[in-house]
Structure formats: structure tokens, C-alpha cells
Amino acid sequence: MRKELGIFILLVVLCTLVSIMNPRFISGINLSNIANLVGMFGIFSIGVGLVIITGGIDLSVGSTFALAGVLLAMALREWNVPWPVATILIVLFPMTLGAIHGFLVTVVKMQAFIVTLCGLLLYRGLAQYVAGNMTKGFGSCEGFETLKHLASGRLYEVMDESGKLVFPGVPNSFILLIIIAVIMWIVLHRSVYGRYVMAVGRNEEAARYSGISTRLVIASTYIIAGVLTGISAVLFAFYTNSVTPSTHGNFYELYGIAAAVLGGCSLRGGEGSVIGIIIGAALIQILQNFVNLLGIPSSLNFAVMGAVILLGVMGEQSGDFIRLLRKTKLAKSLSKNLALWQGMRWGSWILILAGLGLIIFYAIQFRSTKELSVYFFCGFLLAGLGVLTWYITAPAQDEWESGAAAN
Amino acid sequence: MSDQQVRNEVETNSGGGAAPAPLLEMQGICKRFPGVIALDRVDFSIGAQEVLGLIGENGAGKSTLMNILGGIYQPDGGEIRMDGRVVHVPDVTASMKLGVAFIHQELNVLDNIDVAGNVFLGREPRRGGPLLLIDRKRIHENTRPYLKRLGLDISSKTLLKDLPIAQRQMVEIAKALSLDARLIIMDEPTSSLTLHETEQLLKVVLELKHQGVSVIYISHRLAELNDIADRVVGLRDGKNAGELTKDEISHDAMVRMMVGRDIKSFYVESHAEVTQAHLRVRGIRSRSYPQYQVSFDASRGEIFGFAGLVGAGRSEVMEAIFGIDRQPAAQIYMGEEQLKIRSVRDAIRHGIYLVPEDRRGSGLITRMAIRENIPLPAQGRYAKMGCLISRRLETKTSEEQRESLDIKTPSVETEVVNLSGGNQQKVVLGKWLSLEPHVIIFDEPTRGIDVGAKAEIYRIMRDLAKAGVVVIMISSDMEEILHVSDRVAVMCEGRITGVLTREHCSEENIMQLAVGNQVEGALPPFKQDKGEAA
Numbered sequence: 001m002r003k004e005l006g007i008f009i010l011l012v013v014l015c016t017l018v019s020i021m022n023p024r025f026i027s028g029i030n031l032s033n034i035a036n037l038v039g040m041f042g043i044f045s046i047g048v049g050l051v052i053i054t055g056g057i058d059l060s061v062g063s064t065f066a067l068a069g070v071l072l073a074m075a076l077r078e079w080n081v082p083w084p085v086a087t088i089l090i091v092l093f094p095m096t097l098g099a100i101h102g103f104l105v106t107v108v109k110m111q112a113f114i115v116t117l118c119g120l121l122l123y124r125g126l127a128q129y130v131a132g133n134m135t136k137g138f139g140s141c142e143g144f145e146t147l148k149h150l151a152s153g154r155l156y157e158v159m160d161e162s163g164k165l166v167f168p169g170v171p172n173s174f175i176l177l178i179i180i181a182v183i184m185w186i187v188l189h190r191s192v193y194g195r196y197v198m199a200v201g202r203n204e205e206a207a208r209y210s211g212i213s214t215r216l217v218i219a220s221t222y223i224i225a226g227v228l229t230g231i232s233a234v235l236f237a238f239y240t241n242s243v244t245p246s247t248h249g250n251f252y253e254l255y256g257i258a259a260a261v262l263g264g265c266s267l268r269g270g271e272g273s274v275i276g277i278i279i280g281a282a283l284i285q286i287l288q289n290f291v292n293l294l295g296i297p298s299s300l301n302f303a304v305m306g307a308v309i310l311l312g313v314m315g316e317q318s319g320d321f322i323r324l325l326r327k328t329k330l331a332k333s334l335s336k337n338l339a340l341w342q343g344m345r346w347g348s349w350i351l352i353l354a355g356l357g358l359i360i361f362y363a364i365q366f367r368s369t370k371e372l373s374v375y376f377f378c379g380f381l382l383a384g385l386g387v388l389t390w391y392i393t394a395p396a397q398d399e400w401e402s403g404a405a406a407n
Numbered sequence: 408m409s410d411q412q413v414r415n416e417v418e419t420n421s422g423g424g425a426a427p428a429p430l431l432e433m434q435g436i437c438k439r440f441p442g443v444i445a446l447d448r449v450d451f452s453i454g455a456q457e458v459l460g461l462i463g464e465n466g467a468g469k470s471t472l473m474n475i476l477g478g479i480y481q482p483d484g485g486e487i488r489m490d491g492r493v494v495h496v497p498d499v500t501a502s503m504k505l506g507v508a509f510i511h512q513e514l515n516v517l518d519n520i521d522v523a524g525n526v527f528l529g530r531e532p533r534r535g536g537p538l539l540l541i542d543r544k545r546i547h548e549n550t551r552p553y554l555k556r557l558g559l560d561i562s563s564k565t566l567l568k569d570l571p572i573a574q575r576q577m578v579e580i581a582k583a584l585s586l587d588a589r590l591i592i593m594d595e596p597t598s599s600l601t602l603h604e605t606e607q608l609l610k611v612v613l614e615l616k617h618q619g620v621s622v623i624y625i626s627h628r629l630a631e632l633n634d635i636a637d638r639v640v641g642l643r644d645g646k647n648a649g650e651l652t653k654d655e656i657s658h659d660a661m662v663r664m665m666v667g668r669d670i671k672s673f674y675v676e677s678h679a680e681v682t683q684a685h686l687r688v689r690g691i692r693s694r695s696y697p698q699y700q701v702s703f704d705a706s707r708g709e710i711f712g713f714a715g716l717v718g719a720g721r722s723e724v725m726e727a728i729f730g731i732d733r734q735p736a737a738q739i740y741m742g743e744e745q746l747k748i749r750s751v752r753d754a755i756r757h758g759i760y761l762v763p764e765d766r767r768g769s770g771l772i773t774r775m776a777i778r779e780n781i782p783l784p785a786q787g788r789y790a791k792m793g794c795l796i797s798r799r800l801e802t803k804t805s806e807e808q809r810e811s812l813d814i815k816t817p818s819v820e821t822e823v824v825n826l827s828g829g830n831q832q833k834v835v836l837g838k839w840l841s842l843e844p845h846v847i848i849f850d851e852p853t854r855g856i857d858v859g860a861k862a863e864i865y866r867i868m869r870d871l872a873k874a875g876v877v878v879i880m881i882s883s884d885m886e887e888i889l890h891v892s893d894r895v896a897v898m899c900e901g902r903i904t905g906v907l908t909r910e911h912c913s914e915e916n917i918m919q920l921a922v923g924n925q926v927e928g929a930l931p932p933f934k935q936d937k938g939e940a941a
Contacts, residue, residue: 191794192786199783203772208731209763210783210838211755270774 003264004276010312011283014290020360022293032154032168034282034289039173040239041255042281044232046184047225048256049277053188053201054221055269056105056112060119061229061256064094065249066127068233073136073243076144083144091230097123098226102219120253127245137242151238173235177278180228185274197221202270258305259284262312283312322391334396341396348389355383428491429454430621431476431507431590437484438471445471447645448485453590453621458612460636460656461625462665464857468645469625473592477509478502508583512595512855516575518568523550525567526582553581556618557611571718573604580611584620591615592623597631598854601716602885602918609635627857629661630886641665665858682706686846686877687740689933691727693720696901702933703896703903705846705877710868712892713881714917719898721881722764725848729761730754741845755784758845762835762852764881766828770835773824777816778805780823781837808837813863829860836867846877853887865891885914897921897929905929 019025044061051058068090075086097119104115141148154169188194199207200217208214236252237243261267262283263276287308291301325331334341359379429452438446446468453459463469474480476487478496486493489505496502502509516525523546524531532549534542550563559577567575576596583591593612597605605628612622612635626632632639639656641648641664649664684704691701701724705711713721727734730751739746741757748754754761763769771780782789782801789800805819812833816826823834832852839847849868853861868891872878882888888895895907897920904920911928919926 186795190796192790192796193794195779195783195786195796199772199775199779202774203768205765205769206772207783208751209729209761209769211751211785212783213750213752 004273004279006315007262007264007276007279007283007312010315011279011286014283014286017359018286018290018293025289025293028168029165030289030293032171034285035174036152036154036171036239037285037288038278038282039171039175039177040232040235041252041259041285042177042278043173043180043235044225044229044252045256045259045277045281046180046274047228048253049260049263049265049272049274050184050188050197050221051112051225052257052260052265052267053197053269053272054218055201055204055267056218056221057116057257057267058101058222058225059113059116059253060097060101060123061225061253062249062251063120063123063127063253064097064226064229065233065236065252066243066245066247067123067130068094068230069237069240069243069248070127070131070136070245072234072237073138074131076147077136077139080143083147086144087147087234090234091227094230094233095223095226098222098224098229099219101226102222105222106215106219116253124245127248131243131245133245135242135244138238147234148238151235152241173239176231176235180231181274181278188274193217193220198270200269255281255284258309262309284309322388325388325392326395331392331396334393341393344389345393348386348393351382351386351389353386355379355381355386358382428488430457430490432488432491433472433476433485434488435485436472436475436482436487438468438475438480439483445645446475446482449642449645449647451640451647453623455589455621456616456619457637458616458622458624458635460632460639461623461642462627462629462632462639462661463642463648464665464859467642467648467665467857469642470594471645472642473509473594473623473625476502476507477592503586503588506587506589507592508586508588508590509592510576510579510583510594510596512598514572514575514579516567516579519566521564521566522554522561522570522578522581523547523563525578526550526553526563526585528582549585550581553584556584556614557581558614571604573600573607576600576608577611580615588620590621590623592625594625595627595855596624597626597628599717599883601718601883602921603716605631627855627861628884628886629658632656632661633658639664662858682708685742687738688724688728689738689740691724691734691737693723693727693901694732695723696720699900699902701898701901701903703906705879707875707877708872709893710872710878710880710891712888712895713879713898714883714885714888714895715898715921717883719921720901721898722850724898725761725850725879725881728754728846729759729848731761755842758843759848760784760839760842760844760846761848762832762839762850764850764854766831766835766854767824771823771831773831774822776820776822777809777814777826777834777837778802778819780834781805781808781819781841784838785842804841805837808834808841812837812840812867827857827860829856829863832856832860832864836864844871844876846879847871849878849880849882851882851884852880853882853884885917888917889914899923903932905931 015025024030048058048061071093072086072090075081075089076083081089101112101115101119104110105112138148150172152172154171155175156167157165157169158167160166188197196207196212196217199210199212200214204214207217236249240248259280260272260277261280263272263278263280265272265277284305287305288301291298291304296304334344356379358375362375362379431453433449433451436446436449436451437444449468449472451472461469461473471480475482476496478499478501481497487496488494494505496505517528520528527546527549532542532545534540534545547563554561554563557577557580559574559581561570561574567578570578580591596608600608609631612624615622624632624636633656636656637653639651639661641650641661643665651660651664683706685707686705688704689702692699693701695718701720703711715721723732726732727737728739728748730748730753733749739748746753746757748757748759767773772783778798778801781804786796789797789804791797802819808814809816809819814826814830814833814837816830823831826834852864852868856864868878868880880892882891889912892912893909895912895917896903897905897907897917899921900923904923905926907916907920907926907929911926916926916929920929
């Protein structure tokens with residue numbers, strides 16, 4: 001729970017900052033767009049997270065999107081398959097791929113990384129071949145308007161007479177995410193199956209000695225991930241409305257993994273929660289939105305994301321680092337030197353406040369100009385330094401206070 | 408190098424007249440951890456060429472004291488003197504420089520490197536100037552004398568993974584010698600050794616003593632200390648609990664010192680009558696020795712011991728019965744019914760349970776709470792509407808097991824990793840006792856468990872037997888095998904060489920059977936098992 005809280009606070013802070021700097025962030029249409037993205041990315045991230053919890057990994061998601069997307073477009077437009085059948089088949093297809101991954105991992109005992117890496121290459125290549133390396137579009141969706149509306153429509157969209165949006169509506173993908181999240185939350189955190197998943201992730205051997213068929217449990221997570229990938233694939237295909245096999249879904253598997261890891265999943269397995277994964281997915285989407293809204297060159301998109309994910313995971317793992325700092329001479333002398341301790345204690349607060357002040361001041365002052373990033377960076381640095389100092393001085397506080405009480 | 412060693416030896420021998428300062432003295436050592444005082448003014452000393460036994464229950468402070476000496480922990484008070492001079496041991500390197508070598512229970516050797524590479528790890532002789540190549544010729548030449556000193560007849564080019572655990576341990580001792588260690592600390596060195604290997608190790612310890620090395624020997628196996636220790640020091644609850652000189656050392660005295668009272672009926676003696684066989688096992692083949700079959704009968708009410716050298720295939724046979732290793736050709740009968748065991752789930756359904764050797768690795772999910780571990784084998788029983796777990800039911804059962812097994816924990820929500828070895832073992836037991844056991848197989852049930860908890864585990868085993876459960880126990884601890892089991896099957900290289908009834912059960916007989924010799928009075932194995940080729 002602690003991990004989820006930390007990442008949630010990061011999310012709130014980020015949202016607050018962006019909305020101060022660019023109020024367009026909290027405009028209805030922007031929020032609705034973000035919700036749509038969070039919905040699409042969140043759904044398959046849950047699947048990726050589930051696989052990670054058992055200690056595996058799924059790298060093939062992005063290519064699966066391309067292959068499934070191409071097949072969906074061709075099925076609907078070229079082969080004239082009725083849309084309900086096509087949709088079901090396209091959801092079942094990645095499920096089958098997941099079953100194959102699961103089989104290779106548990107029975108043939110190949111490493112998940114290798115299996116799904118090969119999948120990544122294989123499916124991308126197949127997608128390009130099947131589509132003859134051509135972009136496959138849905139056009140005006142004749143005959144499957146309902147599917148188009150289900151996949152990319154919005155609920156409670158309200159327009160006035162002139163056709164202006166009054167309320168942008170809740171994207172269906174987001175609603176789907178909520179439904180899936182609730183189901184998966186029950187499955188993972190309340191059901192017998194979920195307990196087995198956690199147990200296998202923590203200690204496969206002990207789970208086996210307790211009579212759990214670990215192979216079945218592990219394979220099933222790949223299958224579930226496949227289903228969720230399939231659902232996302234349909235959503236993505238209609239989101240872009242055309243599927244270019246060479247680029248569609250590129251790197252998406254990494255977004256999923258990043259969301260899971262940010263949300264508290266450990267690549268060693270046995271840790272993670274559905275709520276964490278969704279917050280992680282939301283954070284990544286908001287971060288991208290942030291880059292767009294603040295006019296940061298979009299070429300820096302990946303760099304910003306990489307940096308924030310790094311910081312986020314670093315924050316979760318900072319316990320050991322702080323313990324190391326507390327062992328330094330400076331930290332040790334804190335419990336002996338009252339003036340030094342007080343100085344650092346106050347200093348830490350001043351640093352935190354100064355850092356936050358700097359960020360907020362320039363955020364208001366300069367709104368979306370490019371100089372911003374520098375001040376921003378300085379502000380974060382100061383605040384971060386302050387938090388670190390605060391942590392280092394924390395243990396000495398007990399000593400001084402208990403000492404004061406004793407005196 | 409060895410010449411110098413010999414000279415040292417002569418010097419220490421000749422200088423033995425006056426009372427010299429002991430090799431090592433630790434005085435008034437204190438160590439606090441958050442919430443506990445691990446060591447409270449402990450005094451400790453060891454002379455040159457002395458084998459000192461250090462005993463105490465788990466949590467008595469033995470490891471903390473040794474970790475302070477090894478430079479892993481810093482003491483909060485007290486001083487350490489080496490040869491009469493006060494020394495500081497800020498880290499492991501400093502302790503090595505003082506000539507202290509620490510051989511941990513979990514060996515610190517690299518499987519994928521050869522013997523010589525392990526002995527000189529981090530200190531490889533070099534050649535090739537700036538290229539820093541390993542001088543392969545010299546590293547092997549330098550290793551050989553140490554192997555010879557330990558009587559180890561292996562090539563220095565053997566990869567560690569090809570050696571049995573006992574010899575890996577010897578490699579670690581060789582490493583200690585190569586560092587000119589004058590004091591070697593051995594923490595539970597025999598916990599994973601066979602009887603024969605244990606004897607070998609004890610010989611080496613005595614040999615080291617003659618070569619001028621002092622040894623601090625930590626063990627729960629009191630019989631070993633009886634054999635080799637010149638003096639035994641006991642710790643209890645972080646304080647000195649007393650000291651026994653060579654003449655005073657006896658099993659009872661040591662137990663009294665550790666526990667602070669007599670443990671009466673440490674072993675629950677049994678008068679179990681061997682009734683009609685309830686569990687009949689026919690034709691199991693171990694993975695390592697597929698050419699042999701193993702068959703045996705065990706009845707209700709008895710504790711059926713399995714002795715033998717480590718690697719004789721005892722655990723593999725039990726894993727096959729438990730369904731870990733699928734054996735379609737094996738026949739297992741319970742009463743008159745033939746069981747089909749194709750998976751662990753099948754075994755569990757028939758009430759056959761295994762308490763595995765590796766508690767933390769296979770027995771428990773240590774990062775889960777007690778409440779989550781105990782229901783795991785039959786999670787379905789704790790579910791509402793077929794699949795949703797009821798926490799209330801889990802807590803109820805876990806609390807029942809906690810009470811009946813006397814698991815010492817603040818709460819059933821505590822993660823198992825925070826419990827002591829004995830209490831962890833009780834959680835493993837709790838998993839099975841919350842179901843309906845017909846057969847419980849204990850694989851090394853008391854390894855690494857302190858004396859008090861051992862007695863409790865024996866009592867539980869005996870109670871189970873009395874309640875009509877077939878209890879099977881694999882053990883490499885000779886005392887345990889002799890005192891706990893009603894009958895003993897001895898295995899050697901994948902087959903049962905004989906079954907001993909109580910009157911024929913002696914250390915001598917077990918050893919003979921364990922190395923494959925015939926013994927008078929031993930019941931012969933089943934006919935079809937004899938050397939039948941697969």
C-alpha cells in the first residue's frame with residue numbers, strides 16, 4: 001500500500017503543477033483525451049503486470065497490437081467478417097499467442113524474456129507481411145459503426161445546438177478499464193487464484209510443495225495478459241483508425257512494463273497490485289501530456305519519460321541509499337552535535353520550501369516558456385536535497401527528543 | 408610457506424611453559440539492536456591451538472558475537488584483544504588481517520570456478536604486466552600444498568560445482584589457511600554433511616589444531632563437541648551461561664547450560680508396536696540412481712527413520728512419494744487401496760504430506776504472513792462462493808495452529824521471514840496439521856533448530872504417530888535417528904541396504920549399512936530391489 005501511495009502522491013503533484021502552468025490541462029476535452037489513453041494503456045498494463053508478478057515478462061505486446069490491428073482491419077474491410085465475430089476472434093488471437101508463450105515458458109522451460117522477445121520480432125514481421133507492408137485503415141467504418149463507437153466513443157457526450165462540445169464525455173475505453181480493473185482486483189487480491197499467483201511469484205518452489213500447479217498458474221497469466229492485450233488492440237486500432245504495421249504499437253510493451261514497475265511490481269516477482277499498475281499507467285500518460293502542453297520539444301518525450309520512471313523507481317528503492325547515508329560520519333555526528341543537527345534540520349525545511357517555491361513561482365510566472373525547464377530542474381533538485389537531508393536527520397531527532405525528555 | 412608454518416608450530420609448542428596471553432580475548436562485549444540487547448557484557452577467550460565449542464540456543468547471541476569478531480558488526484561496548492593487544496575490527500578485511508577466518512553455514516564459494524580460483528579469489532597471482540592475466544601455473548602450484556595439508560585428494564582444477572558440499576567446505580578452509588588464518592570460526596559446519604563427512608571434518612579440525620590453528624566451533628550437534636572440543640562456552644539470552652572444561656563436557660551438561668534447566672525427556676521414548684503395514688511403497692527409483700528400486704513398508708504408530716549419507720537418494724524417494732517427481736511405475740498402497748500419485752495435489756488429497764528439507768526454499772513462502780502460508784495447500788477450503796478467499800476463516804485456522812503448536816509470534820499477520828527457525832518449522836507443520844494427515848514425511852526436521860524447539864518437534868512427531876499417522880523421518884543427525892525412530896531404513900546409493908529394528912539400531916550398524924556393507928540382524932530389503940538393472 002505504501003508504494004501505491006508514493007506513486008499516487010507523485011501523480012497528484014504532477015497534475016497540480018501542470019494545471020498551474022497550463023490550465024488547458026484541466027479542460028474537459030484534455031482530461032477526456034487523457035482518460036481515453038489511460039484506458040487503453042491501463043488495460044494491457046494490468047496483463048503485463050500480472051505476468052511480471054509471477055516473475056515473468058511479456059515483451060511481445062506492441063507487435064501483437066500491430067498484428068492484431070492489421071488482421072482486424074483486413075477482416076472487417078477486406079474479408080467482410082461480421083464485426084462481432086471479428087472482434088471476438090481478434091481478442092482470442094492474442095490469447096492463443098499468450099497460451100503458446102505460457103507453454104514455452106512452463107513446459108519447454110524457456111526464459112520468458114527470450115520467448116516474448118522472439119514474439120516481438122515474429123509478430124511485427126508477420127504483421128508487415130500479412131499487410132504487404134501497407135497501412136490498413138477502417139475508412140468510414142461502414143457496416144461496423146457500432147464497433148467503432150464502442151471502441152472509441154464517449155459516454156454522456158453533450159453538445160449544444162451549434163455542435164459545440166459542452167461536456168466531452170467519458171471515453172468508453174476508460175469505462176472498460178474500470179470494469180476490467182475491478183474484476184482483476186478481485187481476481188488478484190481476493191481470489192484463490194490471485195493468492196496462487198502471488199505465492200508462485202514469491203517462491204515457486206514452495207508453492208509447488210504446497211500442491212499448487214505452478215505451471216498452470218504461470219501459463220494462465222500469459223493467457224490473461226493475451227486477452228487484455230487483445231482488448232487493447234481493438235481499442236488502439238480504432239483510436240488510430242488505421243494500422244501501419246511497421247510502427248503501430250511500437251514500444252508499447254515497455255509502457256506496460258514501466259507502468260507495472262512504477263506501480264510497485266518487482267521484476268523479481270511476487271509484488272504488485274492492480275491499483276498500482278493503473279496509477280503507473282496514468283502517470284506515464286499524464287507525463288506525455290505534460291510534455292506536449294508545456295511545449296517541451298517532443299523529441300525529448302522519451303527522455304523525460306525515462307527520467308521520471310527512473311526517479312520514481314529510485315524513490316521506491318531509496319531505503320537502502322538512505323541507510324547508507326545515515327552511516328556516514330556526518331550523519332553519525334548528528335546525534336552528538338546539537339547545533340549541527342538543528343542546522344541541518346532547519347536547512348532541510350528551507351531547502352524543501354525554497355525548491356517548491358521556485359517551482360511554483362516560475363510555474364506561475366512563465367507558463368509554458370522554454371526557460372522553465374531549467375528553473376524547474378533547480379527547484380526539484382533543491383526540494384529533493386531537502387527531503388534527503390530531512391531523512392538523514394530523522395533518526396537523530398528521536399535521540400534528541402528522548403534525551404530532552406530524560407533531562 | 409609450509410616451512411614457515413612448521414616453524415611457527417615449533418615455536419608455539421616450545422613456548423607453552425609459561426601462561427601466555429590467550430590468542431584472543433573479548434571482554435565485556437555489548438551489542439544492541441533496535442528493541443533487543445543481543446549481547447550483554449559477554450566475555451570470551453580462546454587460547455592458541457584450542458578447539459572451543461560455542462553453544463547456545465538460536466538467538467542466544469552466538470552469531471552476533473562471531474560477527475563482531477569477523478568485522479561484520481561493530482560492538483557497542485567492550486574490547487577485543489589479540490595476543491594481548493587491543494584491536495579494532497571495523498570490517499571483514501581487518502578481521503582477515505588479524506588472522507581470523509569465518510566459515511559461514513552457507514558457504515561463500517563460487518560454483519563455476521575451479522578450486523584454485525576459489526582459494527585465491529581476489530588475490531590471484533598475476534602475469535603479463537599491465538594485461539593482468541591470471542598466472543594459471545602458479546595459482547595451481549600455490550593451491551596444492553593447502554589441499555595436501557587438509558588431506559584433500561582432489562585436483563585444484565576441479566570446478567566447485569563438481570564437488571560434494573563437504574569438499575567445498577574444505578576448499579573454504581584451504582582458503583582460510585592460505586590467508587594465514589590463526590583462528591577459524593566454523594558456524595554449523597556439519598549441518599549439511601553426512602556422518603562420514605562429519606567424521607572427516609572433525610579429523611581435519613583436530614589436524615588444524617596440531618598445525619597451530621585455533622578453531623571456534625559452533626554447533627547444535629552436541630556429540631561432535633563431545634569428541635573434539637577442549638572447552639565449551641555457552642551463551643544464553645545474550646549473556647555468558649557458563650563454561651565446561653574438557654572433563655566436564657557431556658551432553659546433559661551442555662543442554663543444561665544452553666537451556667538453563669534440564670530438559671527432561673528430550674527425546675520422547677516410544678514403545679510403539681509395529682503393527683500391520685499401512686503405507687506400502689514399491690518400486691520407486693531415485694533420479695540419481697535409476698538402476699535401483701526402493702520399496703518399504705511403514706505402519707501407523709511408528710516413526711520410521713531413514714538414515715544414510717547425503718546424496719543416497721533419501722529425499723528423492725520421498726519427493727517421488729509426494730508427487731514432485733512423477734513415477735508411473737511405482738506402486739503406493741495405503742491400507743488396501745492403491746494410490747495414483749501423479750502430482751503433489753494428488754499426494755495432498757490422499758493425506759500424504761512432506762515437510763521439506765529446505766524450509767525457506769521449499770517449505771514456506773517467507774515473505775508472506777503466517778495467515779497466508781498455513782491455508783496454502785488447501786486454499787479452496789477458505790473460499791466463499793468457490794473462489795473468493797475468506798480472511799476470517801484463514802485467521803481462525805491460523806490462530807488454532809498457532810495455539811496448538813505454540814508458534815511464538817506477535818501475530819499471525821507476521822511475515823514468516825521474521826520468525827526463528829523452530830517457529831518457521833512449526834508453520835510448515837501447521838500447514839499440514841490443519842488438514843487430515845495420514846502420512847507425514849519429515850526431511851531433516853530439526854536442521855538448524857535450537858534445542859528447545861527440537862524437543863517440541865520430537866514431541867509433535869510422537870503425538871502424530873500415537874494418533875495413527877504414519878511418520879517418516881529422514882535425518883543425517885545420528886543422535887536423532889537413534890533416539891527418535893522406532894525402525895530405521897538405511898539407504899546407500901539409491902537403494903535400501905537394510906532395515907534395523909530398535910534392538911539392532913546402533914551407530915555402528917547404521918554406518919555399515921550406509922556404506923553398503925551387510926549387517927547381522929538387519930532386515931534385508933525387498934527382493935525386487937536388489938541390484939535390478941533398469
